[in-house]
Amino acid sequence: MMTEYFATLGLPPGQYTADELRRRFQTRRRLLLRAMDSPQGASAARRGLEELHLAHKALQRVRANPAPWPAPKHGASADDARDARLAEMRALIQDSLEGGLLRHSRRTALLDEGRQRGISAFHTHLLIAQVQCGDPSLLAPWEAELTTGRSEESRAAARLAAAVVLGLGVFMTLLRWVSETT
Numbered sequence: 001m002m003t004e005y006f007a008t009l010g011l012p013p014g015q016y017t018a019d020e021l022r023r024r025f026q027t028r029r030r031l032l033l034r035a036m037d038s039p040q041g042a043s044a045a046r047r048g049l050e051e052l053h054l055a056h057k058a059l060q061r062v063r064a065n066p067a068p069w070p071a072p073k074h075g076a077s078a079d080d081a082r083d084a085r086l087a088e089m090r091a092l093i094q095d096s097l098e099g100g101l102l103r104h105s106r107r108t109a110l111l112d113e114g115r116q117r118g119i120s121a122f123h124t125h126l127l128i129a130q131v132q133c134g135d136p137s138l139l140a141p142w143e144a145e146l147t148t149g150r151s152e153e154s155r156a157a158a159r160l161a162a163a164v165v166l167g168l169g170v171f172m173t174l175l176r177w178v179s180e181t182t
Contacts, residue, residue, distance in 0.1 A: 005055035018060070025056040050105055058095045085117050089124065093131040100132060 006013045009024045029052060035045035092113060096106040107128065114124035 005058050008051050008055035009059070016059075021056065021059055025052065028052050047105065050103065054096060054106065054109075058092070061091070061095060085119060086127065089114055089117065089119060089127050090131055093128050097132065102128060102132065 009021065009028060011020075011024060029049065032045045032048045032052065035041040035048075089110070093102070093110060096102055096110060102110075110128065111121050111124050114121065114127075119127070
């Protein structure tokens with residue numbers, strides 16, 4: 001994914017100064033903003049700006065911390081590799097947030113990145129929720145499997161949540177039906 005960030009800025013992968021990254025970012029940004037003036041290129045320019053901002057932010061973070069994503073060491077346990085993947089995904093999610101919110105296009109890109117890293121879409125969504133809420137213990141995806149080690153209280157809470165979701169679905173269906181009949 002890092003090579004895509006460099007390509008977005010129009011640079012070959014390598015070490016660059018903060019000034020060089022900023023100059024490339026501003027140049028590309030200026031071109032994309034001009035392209036937004038034309039009705040034909042507005043949507044493509046908007047997507048390009050999103051990608052450009054994400055790439056610039058990620059490369060700035062990497063420049064500030066040259067080894068942000070530790071690779072599993074030889075002989076490292078599976079837990080260490082899993083923790084490294086989770087840390088990588090959390091860093092990518094954090095870079096993708098805008099004011100605590102995540103655009104749909106960036107969420108889709110994060111889901112694809114998670115799949116490439118061996119993280120399911122479900123767990124990627126949980127990681128997104130953790131990062132957005134700022135609570136790493138919220139819905140911890142690998143600490144316990146959903147089917148084992150659950151107390152009776154947690155099963156009751158899960159049943160209640162399922163009933164609420166089902167009730168909400170029925171309510172929305174009835175609401176749609178009433179609006180269509182009137």
